[in-house]
Amino acid sequence: MGVLKVGGVAAVVVVAAAGGWLATSTSWGLTRREPRFPQLTLDQLTPAQRPVGEKIMKVSSVGLAGPYNPMIRSPEMAQRMYDLLDYLRWHTSVPTRLNEFAILIQGRLWRSQVEWYAHYPLAIKAGLSEQVAADLKANKRPExxxxxxxxVYDFCMELSTKQAVSDETFARAKQVLGDQGVVDLTALTGTYVTVAMLLSMAEEGVPPGKDPPFKPGER
Structure with missing residues (x-):
């Protein structure tokens, strides 16, 4: 999900202080009676957590919810992850449309409810076709x-599912993105696997009252 700037983005807006996001299982569709990580608010943060928490609150459309809720339990890691996400979202050499597409690819591979919920509107706003996104969500190669x-699709899918990239696929990605872009895209892909893992481990779900993008039993 990353660092989602609020200004001008018609995306998810969640006020963490109002209760945050529900912690639900993304794997089995079960609602836990007690969240693995109760939602923190800014007032609850320790002196070690407070500096990065304040930075997150300034730029995140989900407050301290989503991946930040478990992440901030390790404040030094959270600060370093925040800096990495800041680069990968706002200073990367990869165009925003392709960047958001790559995040959706990982969201689909992981069936990450929060990643897809948060980044789908950003991808569409950046110019990704709704049909391409719909095909991806349906677990089909988009037409x-x-x-x-x-x-980008072939590069991310090969790297994620085959743990390798063919010479042909690498050459096409390099032609589109250049050397820096290929490296940035690879770092983005790996980082959003980490984000998906944090969300899954913590059983972070979509905001209360919102339908999860991926329904139980869907592949």
Whole structure:
């Protein structure tokens, strides 16, 4: 999910102080009676957590919810992850449309409810076709992708599912993104696996009253 800036983005807005996001299982569709990590508010943070918590609150559309809720339990790691996400979201060499597409690919591979819920509107706002996103969500190779989207899709899928990238796929990605872009895209892909793992481990769910993108039993 990453650092989601509020200004001008018609995305998810969740006020952590009002209770945060429900902790639900993304794997089995079960609602836990007690969350693995109760939702923290800014007032509850320790002196070690407070500095990074204040930074998160300034730029995150989900407050301290989502991945930040478990992440801030390790404040030094949270600070370092915050800095990495800040680069990968706002200073990367990868165009925003392709960046958000890559995040959705990981969200789909992990069936990460929060990643998809948060990043789908950002991807559409950045110019990704709703049909491409719908095909991806349906676990199909999207039709009618633009050439640069094909390059990103093949690169991310091969790297994630085969743990390797073919020479042809690498060459196409490099032609579209350049050396720095390929490295940035790889770092983004790996980082959002980490985010998906944090969300899954902590059983962080979508906001109360919202339907999860992936229904139980869907593949």
């Amino acid at each position: 009618n992708m633009k050439p640069d989207e094909v390059a």
